[in-house]
Amino acid sequence: MSASMDRRKFLTLGGAGAVGALSVWKLADAAVGGLLRGQAPPGIGHVPAGAKALQLVATDGWASMPQGSLPVDPWFPDVMAPEGTDTYIFGFRNVTGHSRAQAEGQRGVTQISAPLVYVEAGKELWVTVSNVGLSIRPDLTDSHTMHWHGFRNAIPFYDGVPESSISVPIGRDFTYVFRPKADSAGTYMYHCHFEDVEHVTMGMSGVVFVTPPGQPDRAYAEELPDTDPACSRFDRQYAILLTEIDNRGHFNDAHIQATDWTDFQPNFWLMNGRAYPDTLAPNGAPDAANGTPKPPPGAGNEHLAHQPNSSLIVCQPGERVLVRLASLGFQQHSLTLPGIPMRIVGKDARYVGADTGAWVDTVDIGPGESRDVIFTAPSQPGRYPLFNRDMAKYPGIAGDAWHGGQRTEVVVQSGLDAQTEPNGWSL
Amino acid sequence: MAHNPDKSRPPATARRHLWAVLGIASLLAFAGLVPVGSITPSADAATGATSGVVCNRSSANGQSNFLLTATDGYVTVPDGNSIYMWGYAYGNGAFQLPGPTLCVTEGQRVNITLVNRLSVPTSLQLPGIEDVLADGNPSAPAFDSTGKLLSLAPPIGPGGSTTYSFTADRPGTFLYESGTDPQLQVQMGLFGTLIVYPAAAAPGQADAAYAYDTSSPGANPGDRPVYTGEPGSIYSASHEYGLTLSEVDPDLHVAVEQATGHVFTSADYTAPYHARYFMINGRSFPDTIAPNGAPWLPAQPYSALSEVQPFDPAGNPLPALLRYVSVGVTTYPFHPHSNHERVIGVDAHFLRDGTADLSLEKFAIVVNPSSTQDATFAWTNTEDYEASGVPVAVPETLNLTTGDFWNGTPYLGKTGPLNPGINQKTECGEYYHVAHSHDLTQATNYGASFGGMLTLIRVDPPEDSSCG
Incomplete structure (x- = not known):
């Protein structure tokens, strides 16, 4: 305020x-x-x-x-x-x-x-x-x-x-x-x-x-085989929260200025509190002894000490991956994952079965909505971008038009350990 | 069907106190800002019901005949602003926002005469209604000699009138709105709701109604069709609510007001469109929870408060019905707190395909422009904390910030003290939950929180509580 x-x-x-x-x-x-x-x-x-x-x-x-x-x-x-x-x-x-x-x-x-x-x-x-x-x-x-x-x-x-x-x-x-x-x-x-x-x-x-x-390995209480499109069983799960930042409001709060929130016009679009390319950096974690935030490991991540949640989706070929999408921004978004069909198995924390589920290439999600989406990782290892298809929502910089927007990747590779925690880190 | 409070709900005398408190607060906020113009509440709105759908019916000999007048007037918003609007008056009555809710029964022939008292041509369009006639001819889009679209329905010049006729051949929630220069005229307020009630006989249960039915041809040619109620659409007839979602760019309205007499088109307004007020039934919170026909909102007769009692399979088995209508320019992500709502109809189509139940429980009711959704709603007291107590000691109120719509306890039907200076709004320990756009910039009055497209869901205690 x-x-x-x-x-x-x-x-x-x-x-x-x-x-x-x-x-x-x-x-x-x-x-x-x-x-x-x-x-x-x-x-x-x-x-x-x-x-x-x-x-x-x-x-x-x-x-x-x-x-x-x-x-x-x-x-x-x-x-x-x-x-x-x-x-x-x-x-x-x-x-x-x-x-x-x-x-x-x-x-x-x-x-x-x-x-x-x-x-x-x-x-x-x-x-x-x-x-x-x-x-x-x-x-x-x-x-x-x-x-x-x-x-x-x-x-x-x-x-x-x-x-x-x-x-x-x-x-x-x-x-x-x-x-x-x-x-x-x-x-x-x-x-x-x-x-x-x-x-x-x-x-x-x-x-x-x-x-x-x-x-624990299903999004919803059902016992369908993997071959059934309405099956919600997964090998790995990742949650991604979509939000936006209009830096005017953030600046005004710091500088004791009022904001007319009906002027809201974002200049960054975030996944789990980070904009691309930071979305791809690994999870950070607080120091176990005293709780002090630590940046994610790796050079170039020093600025992310206060944004510990990665959006990188890592999986092995053929694995079933559940993506839990939620939006607490103020805008309608469409996410797309080219080359990998997605099946919607849940909307707003409600199972959508054979009748109301759907195969999609783009997931629509509005403010205050959630979607549970399952895909099967391709047999071909590689990097598969998952991104907001509204290309007007990327501020961009010279040489990187994706910079500052909602883009992450599905990384398909072999030799991974089983996932022990959602997103690799959760409470 | 009109909203009729039944005996299981608190008597009107007990409830008047709350409205009096809220009314005085609102009047203070608006002191000195009485809207200009001659505005009186629609006679049909003064049913005495505090909230819920207010039906205008005009049925005789199997037909429904309505007169609407396109005219202008003013509405107030909670920050004290007064906004020039266009709107539909009922009959020859005064301007109101939204237009009067028209209620008909499936199978009826409906005749709506629109009189244009605006200074610009206008017309009526009814999305989802087929084979509409305008003065006996198909109500078709009008084009000029160069092929440019003039109007989605034959335009009516200032002072003129047209009668639109159609058969209400399926039940559900429809909207009516201007078909001429809709970019401007719908924003200015030319919209309203048309409810088609099913022809099927109501379920035998007391207070129960169907929102939808199916029809099949009678046994012999010329026989009345056979109507069968949809079991998935049963609701409590005394708990039926309309929520029409809209928004206002006040600068645009000032521009129109100052150009009175000028034939105004959207092209005349060159500044970027920017909504500042967000409304349910033509009101912004806290006006949304004022009763139907509140005298301090003379041109905004429809409450957006919904009221339920806890679901009880024996005593209160019927859900409420909420009829959402959007006349905005953007998709509204409407989030009812307290429980999911089950969307059973979209654009007056029941969500069933053969044996497949396509209804879906949602915690965000996403309503697209010019679209309608019907949703059922019930709240269950799953924990019954009134019997067990909450598992954590309730802190003293001094160690909490207490809201004025909180009953002062965790419990339904109980009251406790709030902090000094907080004017408690609850009457008998009822719960209030908010329901609002989750584009939270729209849950504001010109940017100020806890306003705009926001209303309350009132959960009354069971019958045997102190509320009775």
């Missing part, structure tokens, strides 16, 4: 939100006083057996678009950005298992996109959101939430919409409890719903998916 007075004005204009703004201020005063600093996250410690418990810290930070991107004066690169970064972001980071003090120490250190999370249907997922405030904008007292987009039969308390529920003020924790039922398999998303248009596009978005009970 913008400067404090602007923020009040904005909410007043929103009518019903006006009183909410006042409460945020009162709470902020308490938070600054640190009344309850140091308390254990509520809920952590008595998580039921079999449940997955995570702690995500919500804060701000900096990320980097591909090296060599053309400047968009004065918004990109941001003159305030620390060395090696260029874009102000909000985000979620995983601090599960770290101490309260370590979590607090992550203020100003975040990532886009958020950690990839999954849970088996019938089991519980507990997510504690810790709001540690914003380093660059201490004047902003924004709360945060976690909204599991598409969760079935949600109750408002765990739905994360500030106006119809609660949100998490600075200095506080809140534990969301999710109990996906047996029929809930599929690909969903999660994002902060506080001042949603701003917090989502600033980077507080990620993929969460549900596996069918007892069938």
Whole structure:
């Protein structure tokens, strides 16, 4: 959000939100006083057996678009950005298992996109959101939430919409409890719903998916043979979150300026928080000891410490590959994978079988939608581009028209180990 | 079918309080910004129902006869702006947005007379309706001598009128809109909904209705066709909602207003089109949740609030029905929170092919321009936390930011305190969930969050709660 007075004005204009703004201020005063600093996250410690418990810290930070991107004066690169970064972001980071003090120490250190999370249907997922405030904008007292987009039969308390529920003020924790039922398999998303248009596009978005009970190698609960087009069995799975960046909004947030979000016009298009060619770089990972972000291995990846999620799809010839596509951008997209037919087996976390599934060469996906797509890797090893077919969505640079857009690759090669985690890294 | 609150839902007296609170808040926001012009609510909108489809019916001798007037007026948006619009008045009544919802029964002959009180030619087109006659002749596109398309239907000059006739030969949700200079006239507000209800007898169950049926020829020539309801389209007749999605570029509307008397075409407006307001039923949030016929929204009679009670196989087995209509220029990714909706019809075609059920549960209802979708919706209290309690201690409200549409507890039908200064909107512990465009720039009023193409789903507690 913008400067404090602007923020009040904005909410007043929103009518019903006006009183909410006042409460945020009162709470902020308490938070600054640190009344309850140091308390254990509520809920952590008595998580039921079999449940997955995570702690995500919500804060701000900096990320980097591909090296060599053309400047968009004065918004990109941001003159305030620390060395090696260029874009102000909000985000979620995983601090599960770290101490309260370590979590607090992550203020100003975040990532886009958020950690990839999954849970088996019938089991519980507990997510504690810790709001540690914003380093660059201490004047902003924004709360945060976690909204599991598409969760079935949600109750408002765990739905994360500030106006119809609660949100998490600075200095506080809140534990969301999710109990996906047996029929809930599929690909969903999660994002902060506080001042949603701003917090989502600033980077507080990620993929969460549900596996069918007892069938970790299928997208949905069915037992069809591989030869059946509606079969959802896979050898490897990769999730890709589609988002966009309009650097004007990011710059304005860092520089205490208001943004008219109806002016939104992206200048970068991202997969898992990175634009091409960064999409191809391997996963990064935080330092296991202290949680400090580390860039992905390899020369030229030093700028990606705050964008740990790769979009590279690696598989062996003949393997079945599930791609979980989700979009939390604001635009409609079409992805294509030339030379490899794709079968849509799920839409919006719902199995589409023989009647409603489809063979496609292009996958359409709009804001807030998901698609589960399976393909069989070609027998011929090689690199197969997977990209947004809307060629107007690539800023490009001299010598590389794909630069800055939604393009990744399917790399088919032999001799791989079995996949142990989705995307090679997930929670 | 009109939305009739039944006895299982909270009495109107209990609900009036909420609307009074919201109404006053809205009036304060609009203080001093009363729209110009003579605007009174459509008589047909004043049914007393708080939300849900408001039907205009005019049926006699197996025919439905309607009079629409293309005219102009103003709507208000929640940031206080007042926007010049064109729209369809019901009969000789006042301008309204969207146009009146016209309801007919399958098999009826429908006659719609359109009177043009605008300063430019206009016409009516009905996507998906076949064999439309205009004053007895086929309603065909009009071209000039050079072959240039003048209008998708014979244009009606200022002051003129035309009667459009057709047979409503299949059930479903249709839209009507301007067929002349639609680039401008639909944006200006010339659109509305036509609902064709099936001819099949309703299911025997109380409050149950079919949205779709199939027809087969009668036994003998001249016999009435045999109509059979589609079991997959059963819904609660008292929980039927219309959601017409649109958007407004206010600069364009100012340009039109200032050019009154001038024959305006889209070519006159050279600045890039840029929508700033996003609407459901001609309203932007929070106006979307105000009741049908709210007096402070005189030209915007239709609420977009939907209301359900928890699914209960014995006591509340019927889903709500939502009729989505898009008259925008872009695809709207509409995201209802709380549960998936089952899309059962697209462009008034039931999603079944032989024995194949082509309906699909979606958490984004993606509605294309000039298209309609029918979806059923139910919410189930799967956890019943009211009995077990949530598994994590609820923090004191001082340690939370509390929203004014939150009941103060995790539980349905319970209320608890909110933080000081928060004016609690709930009446009896009901839940509110949002439903909105997930192009989140559209869930704003000119860029300000929690507005625009956004509404609420109200989940009322079961009958035996304090709401009753």
